[in-house]
Each structure stands twice: as structure tokens, then as C-alpha cells.
Amino acid sequence: MSIFELVQHSRFPDEYMVCKNTGLHFYKKAVERQYSDSYFLEEFKSQYNKTYYEDEENLRALARKRLKVLSKFTVPSRSSILEIGSAAGFFLDEAQKLRFKVKGVEISRSETNYAKGMGLDVIESSFLEFESNETFDCICAFFVIEHFRDQETVWKKISSLLAPGGLLFLALPSLHGPSFETNPKAWFETHPTDHFVDYSPKSIERVMQKFSMNLVWKKPMSYHPSRAMNWRGKFPFRKIYNNLADLSSYGDTIQVIGKKNEVFRTKST
Numbered sequence: 001m002s003i004f005e006l007v008q009h010s011r012f013p014d015e016y017m018v019c020k021n022t023g024l025h026f027y028k029k030a031v032e033r034q035y036s037d038s039y040f041l042e043e044f045k046s047q048y049n050k051t052y053y054e055d056e057e058n059l060r061a062l063a064r065k066r067l068k069v070l071s072k073f074t075v076p077s078r079s080s081i082l083e084i085g086s087a088a089g090f091f092l093d094e095a096q097k098l099r100f101k102v103k104g105v106e107i108s109r110s111e112t113n114y115a116k117g118m119g120l121d122v123i124e125s126s127f128l129e130f131e132s133n134e135t136f137d138c139i140c141a142f143f144v145i146e147h148f149r150d151q152e153t154v155w156k157k158i159s160s161l162l163a164p165g166g167l168l169f170l171a172l173p174s175l176h177g178p179s180f181e182t183n184p185k186a187w188f189e190t191h192p193t194d195h196f197v198d199y200s201p202k203s204i205e206r207v208m209q210k211f212s213m214n215l216v217w218k219k220p221m222s223y224h225p226s227r228a229m230n231w232r233g234k235f236p237f238r239k240i241y242n243n244l245a246d247l248s249s250y251g252d253t254i255q256v257i258g259k260k261n262e263v264f265r266t267k268s269t
Contacts, residue, residue, distance in 0.1 A: 003152050003210050015188055016198075022210065023203035024151070025175060030196040032149070056090060063091040066169065066255070067098055070138060073167055073216065073257060076100045079137040082161060084127045085144035089115030096120070100138070105130045128153065135163040142171040143253075146195045151207075159211045159260065168213060168258040171221055176200040177252035178228035186227075201249040204256055213258035220251025227252065 006026060009016035017026040044052045052059070067076075077099040086092055086104025088111045096102050104122035106112045112124040123130060128148070139162050148154045162168060174180075175198050180187045199207075205215040225241050245251055 003155070003207075012184070012188075015191075019203075022206040023200065024207060025198040025203070026151075027191065027196055027198060029191075029193065030149070031193050033194045052088065056088075059090045060094055063094040066091070066140075066142075067095055067100075069217065069255075070140075070167065070169055070257070071098065073259070074137060080134070081138045081140060082132075082136040084139065084141040084158075086115060086120075086122055087111050089118055089120045089122055091140070091142070092120050092122070093118055103132075103134075103136070128157065132161060134161075136161055136166060137163055138167045138169060140169040143173070145170065146172060146197050146199070149196045151197055155207065155211050159213075162260050164260060164262045166260045167216075168208070168260070169255070170204070170258075171253065171255045172199045172204065174198075174200055174220075174249070174252060174254040176202070176248070176250055176254075177220070177222075178224055178250075179252045182229035183227065199254075201254060201256070204254075204258075208258040212261040214261070215256060216259045217257040218249045219255055220245050220249050221253040221255045222251045224252060 003021070004019040004024060004026075005021050006017040007020050009018045009025070015028055017028060018024070019026070044050075044055070048055060076095070080101040081092070081095050081103070083092055083102070083104045086106045087108070089104060089106075092102040092104050092115065102120060104112075104115060104120060105125055105127050106115065106122055107124070107126050109124055112122050115122040127144075128150075139158055141158075145151070145154055158168060173195065179190075180198075201218050204218075208215055223242050223245055225238065249256075
């Protein structure tokens, strides 16, 4: 039996099916796409006004912040990391500096070669075709898993590669934020067509529980109070707004860490 039991969304039936067990939203209008090397030059630049390589300094700074959080839950010198969608390897390179043992999976040939040029162990492969006899102490995926249509297969594969007691670190778009909750029209107008699912802090926690993981850390990755069309958008004190948002992980993007139980058992619905 599938982990995800889908029903029509009560408010947005044209856009979403929703899992009644977890609250995970499946976007009806999503379409498959081929991910080419052009993303890191053309598409990334159209989103962030600079190419992926031109943004290296910021990407490495973000990697260090993520690794600082991850290191609160594990000992780098005793831990291995697998990054799904490792791109040019900036995160893995920073992790290796902290003495993590690193491996990456990346579908882009040019990015794989770039990472290998830095001496990193990166495999050119889609994640679903990636095979390994290893298990890893940490698996990281930043804005990646929402691109897969078959979420159950993705989660089963992640779990099979994650060692008992291991950590799963994800960054994701979130429904529990100002855009979807206060301005759904704008949310759908800008919704990426290659995002098959949308998570929230509650649904990611419930999905983790289905795969014998416990959510041990969560935080908004972005705040954007100006996007809120309710009282939050008029709140005058940014620091207090951010502190309140942290309490419930209220943001259009979130970061979470789950810890796999020592004995893995997929829970039935």
C-alpha cells in the first residue's frame, strides 16, 4: 500500500491533490523536464541576476552556515555526507574542509566535472539511478526532492542510503509562509512547473515519521514579511517578526533536519 493516500484538495482542486495521511500537496500541473547544463548559467542568472559561478562566494557562505547547524548533531571527522544534486560541489568542498567524508550525485556533466576538478567524489547520475553499497551518516538535498514525481520511491531510496541514526538535511519551498497562506493567486502564478510536490513543516514531519525519522530541527530559510497580505505584512518590528516566524517555521522556504531511528521500519498508513 502506498504511503501517500491522495484526495482532491478542498480549496484548490484544480491545482492540488493532497495526502490525507501527511498533508503533502501534489501539484497537478507539474511537468517533467530535462535538466541541462544551461541551468547554472542562464536560468540561475535569470532568477538571481548572476550565474551560479558568479555567486560562489554567497553559496559557500550558505554552505558553511548549513554545516555549522549540521555539526551540532554529528561529529564531522566521524561522519560521511551524500549530497543529492551537488552541482559544482561548493557545499561538499566546504564539508570536506571540516573533515566530513563526502560524495555527491549530480545529473549535470559540466557540474560533475567541475566538482571533480576540485578533487571531490561526485557521480554523474540522476538520484533514482544512483546505486551504492555504502550508507551515509548524513544525506543533504537543497531544493531538489520537490523535482521528483515519485516521492515514495525517493524517500525509500533516501532511507536505504541513510545509516541508522543518520541525519537528513533538506531545504524546500514551503506552503506555511506568506505567499501561499495570504496570497495564493501569486503563489500559483509563480509556481515552478517542475515542482511536483509542496511541503510544509507539518507535512515534512509526518512524511519523515512514515520512514522512521524524527524531525529534530527546523527553521525558515526566508522570511519576506512584505509578501504577507495580512497583519504579518504590517508588523513594524522585523526582528520580532523573524523571531515569531522561527517558532513555527513560517516562511516561503524552510530548512529541516530529520534523524533516522536506530531500527528502520516503514510505517503503514
